[in-house]
Amino acid sequence: MSEGFVLPRSGSEANPVRLAVLVSGGGSGLAALLRYQRAQRCHRTVLVLADKVDAGGLQHGRDAGVRSIGVPLPMNLDKSERREAHERLVNAELEAAEVELVVLSGYMRILTPWFVRRWKGRLVNIHPSLLPNFPGAHAHRDALAAGASVTGCTVHLVDEGVDSGPILAQREIEVLPGDDEEALQERIKLEEHVLYPEVLDRLCSGRISL
Ligand code: GRF
Numbered sequence: 001m002s003e004g005f006v007l008p009r010s011g012s013e014a015n016p017v018r019l020a021v022l023v024s025g026g027g028s029g030l031a032a033l034l035r036y037q038r039a040q041r042c043h044r045t046v047l048v049l050a051d052k053v054d055a056g057g058l059q060h061g062r063d064a065g066v067r068s069i070g071v072p073l074p075m076n077l078d079k080s081e082r083r084e085a086h087e088r089l090v091n092a093e094l095e096a097a098e099v100e101l102v103v104l105s106g107y108m109r110i111l112t113p114w115f116v117r118r119w120k121g122r123l124v125n126i127h128p129s130l131l132p133n134f135p136g137a138h139a140h141r142d143a144l145a146a147g148a149s150v151t152g153c154t155v156h157l158v159d160e161g162v163d164s165g166p167i168l169a170q171r172e173i174e175v176l177p178g179d180d181e182e183a184l185q186e187r188i189k190l191e192e193h194v195l196y197p198e199v200l201d202r203l204c205s206g207r208i209s210l
Helices: 028-036 057-063 079-096 113-119 139-145 181-203
Strands: 017-023 043-050 067-070 101-104 123-127 150-157 167-174
Touching: 017 028, 017 057, 017 079, 028 043, 028 057, 028 181, 043 057, 043 079, 057 067, 079 113, 101 181, 113 123, 123 181, 139 150, 139 181, 150 181, 167 181
Parallel strands: 017 043, 017 101, 043 067, 101 123
Antiparallel strands: 123 150, 150 167
8 A cells, every 4th residue: 555655754844855745726734834834844836826826825926925827738739648748837836945845735636647656655635535535625514414523634645546545543522413514514624623733743753654
């Protein structure tokens, strides 16, 4: 199961692991991580990258003084070539910034096997359900539709599947009577904002082994 994963080096406050955070939307998770990193940590965000130039999350990066860029899909290319060409642009930015760990935080694109293999073990995601339950883009809706009484969030390493790589940590959240998608999403996010920095601490200090 853990084949081909190369974990990041152990960072320290003096020499933190260099993170890129990839976002598509508002980036509340990114904002929480940047707040956490105001203190010296064993990881530091050096690049915020969005797949849209107007993604709200970019502003959080700029406010924190972090290089923050939109890298949109190259629409001049044929659809069949666009996806990998986009990832090559993204990868060039990651390499130019000497990124060591890629943190997906509400990045709404499925990555190609080429990109996953390039970063395998140094590519981490947060998903708003207790995986393997409710993978995909509608986790809250699916949990409510299934009548789940408990759901949660999961931090995992990314492999070539969708929301399927090795799980690093999970937190349970109760589904309350009257919850709609939005209420559930907001409660899960509060937990995500604590869990993701904690897992990054472990991952960037050699406290995770596969
Ligand atoms: C989070 O709930 C995360 O689990 C999911 O996307 C959401 C991102 O929210 N992958 P935000 O953009 O950080 O507010």
